Amino acid sequence: MASEAVWLRLFRPKVDWVEDACALCEKNPLFEKVPRKSIRWLVSRMHLRTYKAGESIFSMGNAGAGAVLMLAGEVSVSVKDVELDRMRRGDLFGEVALATELPRTAEVVAIRDCELVFFLRSDLKEWLAIMPKEAARLLQNLSKMLAQRLMDKNKMITQQENQ
Amino acid sequence: MRNLVAGVLLHPASLAAAVFGVGLLAVWVFISVASPILFTLVLSATFYAALSPTVDNLVRRDFEQSTAVAIAMVMVIIMMLALTALLYPVISQQFEQFSQRAAHLDERILQLAVQVEAWVRGHLGSGFDAAQVANTAVASLNDKANAMSSSVGSYFNDVAFSLLLVPLITFFLLKDFRMLRNSLMQSLPNRYFELGWLVYNVATSQLLSYVRGVSIQAISMSLICTVGFWLAGIDYAPVLGILVGLLNLIPFFGISLAKIPPVVVVLLSNQPDFLSVVLALAVVFVAQTVDNIYLMPRVVARSASLHPLTVMLGVMLAGYYYGFIGLILAVPVIFSMKVIYGELFRGFRHFGPKRAV
Numbered sequence: 001m002a003s004e005a006v007w008l009r010l011f012r013p014k015v016d017w018v019e020d021a022c023a024l025c026e027k028n029p030l031f032e033k034v035p036r037k038s039i040r041w042l043v044s045r046m047h048l049r050t051y052k053a054g055e056s057i058f059s060m061g062n063a064g065a066g067a068v069l070m071l072a073g074e075v076s077v078s079v080k081d082v083e084l085d086r087m088r089r090g091d092l093f094g095e096v097a098l099a100t101e102l103p104r105t106a107e108v109v110a111i112r113d114c115e116l117v118f119f120l121r122s123d124l125k126e127w128l129a130i131m132p133k134e135a136a137r138l139l140q141n142l143s144k145m146l147a148q149r150l151m152d153k154n155k156m157i158t159q160q161e162n163q
Numbered sequence: 164m165r166n167l168v169a170g171v172l173l174h175p176a177s178l179a180a181a182v183f184g185v186g187l188l189a190v191w192v193f194i195s196v197a198s199p200i201l202f203t204l205v206l207s208a209t210f211y212a213a214l215s216p217t218v219d220n221l222v223r224r225d226f227e228q229s230t231a232v233a234i235a236m237v238m239v240i241i242m243m244l245a246l247t248a249l250l251y252p253v254i255s256q257q258f259e260q261f262s263q264r265a266a267h268l269d270e271r272i273l274q275l276a277v278q279v280e281a282w283v284r285g286h287l288g289s290g291f292d293a294a295q296v297a298n299t300a301v302a303s304l305n306d307k308a309n310a311m312s313s314s315v316g317s318y319f320n321d322v323a324f325s326l327l328l329v330p331l332i333t334f335f336l337l338k339d340f341r342m343l344r345n346s347l348m349q350s351l352p353n354r355y356f357e358l359g360w361l362v363y364n365v366a367t368s369q370l371l372s373y374v375r376g377v378s379i380q381a382i383s384m385s386l387i388c389t390v391g392f393w394l395a396g397i398d399y400a401p402v403l404g405i406l407v408g409l410l411n412l413i414p415f416f417g418i419s420l421a422k423i424p425p426v427v428v429v430l431l432s433n434q435p436d437f438l439s440v441v442l443a444l445a446v447v448f449v450a451q452t453v454d455n456i457y458l459m460p461r462v463v464a465r466s467a468s469l470h471p472l473t474v475m476l477g478v479m480l481a482g483y484y485y486g487f488i489g490l491i492l493a494v495p496v497i498f499s500m501k502v503i504y505g506e507l508f509r510g511f512r513h514f515g516p517k518r519a520v
Contacts, residue, residue: 047345049353058357062513065357065364101361103513118356122364130219 017048021071021117024090028069030141038134042127047118057108057116064097064104066120073114077106086111098124098142175511182511183504200328207332211340212371214239218337232337236330260398273297358510362503369502373495377412380458384408384450391446397425397439398432407447411454413478413490422447469497 021043025031031039048071051057057075058064070091077085077093084106087093096102098121128135171177197204214235221231276293284290351359389404397403403425410421425443432439477497481489 049356051353055353063361065360120360122360130223
């Protein structure tokens with residue numbers, strides 16, 4: 001559990017990180033061809049969280065509320081104690097939870113102190129209701145990313161079977 | 164032993180009960196502290212829920228949030244002023260008529276008592292003092308009317324007070340509610356941040372769909388009854404229609420209570436006759452049939468997940484402690500508590516601390 005006081009979280013100014021997160025989103029394939037103005041609108045509704053080194057960000061099997069954008073720090077993604085990947089500033093993970101409430105498929109733990117921005121499914125739903133065109137573009141990008149990942153997994157399984 | 168205690172304390176049901184208990188205590192403290200402006204807050208929240216889609220719609224059309232809120236508020240204020248200007252003459256005229264009629268209530272009761280006394284004397288051979296019975300009945304009615312008029316007076320004072328505050332609170336809710344909600348959710352510990360949002364989203368979506376369903380039910384019932392009473396030529400059709408629509412929301416007892424106001428109005432009319440009573444009851448019966456066959460299964464089906472005994476006991480206790488408002492709000496409150504506890508329990512099963520095995 002983070003040791004940060006409640007009142008500091010309540011009154012933390014937002015503006016500092018919003019511009020930074022906007023710039024990172026613009027470079028991410030999930031936000032490809034989404035207008036900058038809409039990205040800013042959406043990012044201003046996202047949620048900044050800080051994690052200490054060693055703190056769990058989410059556990060395998062938990063229901064996911066949304067995707068996470070790395071603002072600072074480093075995290076380890078693992079399944080059953082086998083490290084699969086490391087994520088750094090600008091990376092986005094857990095995006096499956098934007099589409100559906102399926103359980104998380106991996107464990108994510110902070111390796112160094114991190115600043116993460118949570119992009120929740122409920123934020124996406126609100127955005128979809130208010131700016132349907134832009135949100136549809138993001139959903140299209142999301143489906144492309146998930147399809148690509150599925151193809152990569154299939155290729156990996158085929159390679160393993162051939163070996 | 165220590166493992167057993169830890170297992171019980173860290174069980175999802177215990178954790179959910181603890182968080183639910185703390186939440187309930189916070190709500191109770193809030194209601195106690197905010198009781199003088201509770202009516203104002205409820206009214207503002209209702210306006211917020213009604214205006215929120217309009218504001219979102221304006222934001223979609225490239226209006227700034229504050230501008231969109233201001234436009235929505237101005238539109239509502241104009242509509243309220245226009246409605247007041249249209250409805251006030253009709254309501255004041257009906258109120259005047261009812262006052263005149265109520266002034267002759269003692270004569271009507273005396274007349275009825277004399278008729279009953281004559282019938283009893285003719286059939287049973289002994290009678291009673293009709294004037295004394297009528298006086299007692301009128302005195303009792305006077306007491307009740309005085310109590311009611313003072314409570315109605317205080318209600319209208321509340322409304323007048325609210326008229327000043329409601330637009331202001333609604334404006335800030337429309338402008339800043341999301342920011343306030345997000346700030347509150349930010350105070351959750353990291354471990355429960357996602358759980359908090361999942362519980363909030365599921366609970367609010369279920370509660371909103373329930374409230375929407377109940378509102379559709381109440382408005383449909385009020386409209387059907389108003390049109391029915393108007394066609395049947397019964398006085399005060401709109402007021403009666405709204406009253407029947409509200410009474411119908413009370414489970415189990417509402418179906419009987421809803422029949423009382425139209426029958427009383429028919430009996431107090433200039434020429435009360437048997438046919439009018441039958442017509443008044445028929446209108447309520449038709450409306451309740453439409454409600455049971457069409458509205459209930461489609462729009463408020465979710466409330467059916469509550470056990471009938473829970474609903475019955477809840478309604479009786481709420482009615483005993485909080486009167487008419489308690490009767491109306493019993494089911495939504497029990498339903499909200501069930502949804503929130505259920506979601507907390509479900510969440511702690513997935514997010515809770517690992518228990519000792």
